[in-house]
Amino acid sequence: MPKLSLLDLVVADKRILVRVDFNVPLNEQNEVVDDTRIVEALPTIRHLISHQAKTILLAHFGRPKGTVNAKYSLAPVAAHLKKLLVKENGAVHFCNECVGPVAEKAIAGMKSGDVLLLENVRFHAEEETNDPKFAQALATLGDLYVNDAFGAAHRAHASTAGIAAHLPQAAMGLLMEKEVRYLHGELTHPKKPFLVILGGSKVSDKIGVIESLMKKADTFLIGGAMAYTFFKALGIETALSRVEADKLDLARDILKKAEERGIKFLLPLDCIATQEIKAGAATQNITLSKEFGIPLGWEGVDIGLATRELYAKEIAQAATILWNGPVGIFEIPDFAGGTRALAEAIAANSEALSIIGGGDSVTAVKQFGLAEKMSFISTGGGASLQLLEGKKLPGIAALTDK
Ligand code: ADP
Ligand code: 3PG
Ligand code: MG
DSSP: OOOOOOOSSSTSSSSEEEEOOOOOOBBBTOOOOOOHHHHHHHHHHHHHHHTOOEEEEEEEOOOTTSOOGGGGOOOHHHHHHHTTTTHHHHHEEESOSHHHHHHHHHHHHHTTEEEEEEGGGGGHHHHHTTTTHHHHHTTOOOOOEEEEOOGGOOOOTTTGGGGGGGGSEEOHHHHHHHHHHHHHHEEEEESSEEEEEEOOSOOOHHHHHHHHHHTSSEEEEESHHHHHHHHHHOOOOOOOOOOOOOGHHHHHHHHHHHHTOOEEEEEOOOEEESSSSSSSSOOOEEOOOOSSSHHHHEEEEEOOOHHHHHHHHHHOOOOOEEEESOOSOTTGGGGHHHHHHHHHHHHOOOSSSSESTTTTTHHHHHHOOOGGSEEESOOSSSHHHHHHHOOOHHHTTTOBBO
């Protein structure tokens, strides 16, 4: 069922409660290091400012576990937001409480076109337990609700889900709509060939995504630590590589299904192995086969050179590309070559629709300076995985049907 959109709401002079995901990395000086999530929420905020709404932002920051903790204050984020909105006429304020008389007073002082960010909703334990009384108390602060916090939409919390039932209209924000369009809409009938690149640490994290995308994808390229679980399942020596020993049957089952359905399910031909997970450690490029796997005492940390070439050819032929999970330990530059090579290959295929699924994959693409070359980069980690699995997200399900 399609949901109400921000664009369906009449917002002038009304108090609009907007849940945003401002869970961004800060440095030791409390400065925002990566403001993508804030920047991506600006279209919704700007729409509300220009339509003379009173914009009340609800957000969480970190995991303070239901107690007030200055380390998890949203004050630095408010300061950053103020800088981003300097050209807008409305003022950006911050209130050090998200509910009750203090918040009510701050809101009473707002003029149309103003923006107010309320303090971390997770300073209250009732947020994460989705306490109905707390959700109701948040709801009394506004007239209408907008959820633009895609990155937190997989959480059924008071400010992401519970609150919606207590307000007459609850709509999707513009970022939420964009995320759903790319991670769901565009992939419902994807342009073919549809290629999926999966990496990251665990098969078990991605099994739901694999099963859901096997219904649509033509080709899978497998990398990351998850590849070694497949190798082990095939009887190839994985030595010290990270393997999920209890997922071998699952891996064999996936390979069998892919074969039955005529899906091209590619595993690496070779890998970069090391004896030490650290920069500058000695490495070798190992060709993998049943007879010769990874030498004892060594660990696979990246896809090898032949694999990069093979995968790049597949990427060049694809019309739709979805990527989730780095194919190596990209945090260490020595082991980032495979992930970089794939990012470059995707960037070079400018004809294809390229969607980066979120989490560490997005961090990697940004680190390589290739974010601009991708069609879409998700702001969600867990939320994007769940959407790709075809699951209903509580933060969307709670909104008003169109
Ligand atoms: P995403 O957040 O994009 O969904 P994941 O969280 O599943 O990705 O996986 C990211 C992590 O996987 C990274 O921290 C990376 O270092 C790790 N990783 C990738 N390849 C390997 C490998 N061969 N061995 C161990 N860890 C790996
Ligand atoms: C995220 O950073 O992935 C989201 O903001 C959700 O945060 P959480 O995992 O602490 O719920
Ligand atoms: Mg991750």
